Amino acid sequence: MTKLPAVSGKEICKALERAGYFMDYRTGSHIILRNENPPYRRLTVPNHKDVAKGTLRSIMRQAGLTVDEFIELRK
Numbered sequence: 608m609t610k611l612p613a614v615s616g617k618e619i620c621k622a623l624e625r626a627g628y629f630m631d632y633r634t635g636s637h638i639i640l641r642n643e644n645p646p647y648r649r650l651t652v653p654n655h656k657d658v659a660k661g662t663l664r665s666i667m668r669q670a671g672l673t674v675d676e677f678i679e680l681r682k
Contacts, residue, residue, distance in 0.1 A: 609674045611663055612681070616654035619663065622680040623650065623670060 620630065620638055628640040628650065636655065642648045650669055653662065667677050 609678065611660045611674060612678065614658060614663065614681070615656050616652050616658055618681065619652050619658060619666060622677060623652070625680045626670060626672065628670070
């Protein structure tokens with residue numbers, strides 16, 4: 608099993624943009640992303656310097672990504 612990297616909210620957003628998400632709007636310290644393709648999923652990403660590993664894992668699960676796929680999207 609691949610270890611989860613320590614990432615910021617902005618890095619998560621960049622990786623998810625490569626996966627087909629775009630920034631829908633921003634509320635306070637959270638960024639709302641929406642998928643371009645059906646089923647038009649909506650994700651909430653905290654715009655923090657360090658996102659907790661459990662939060663990151665939850666975001667990846669909602670996006671339908673594995674840890675390895677997420678790491679590839681970060682490159």
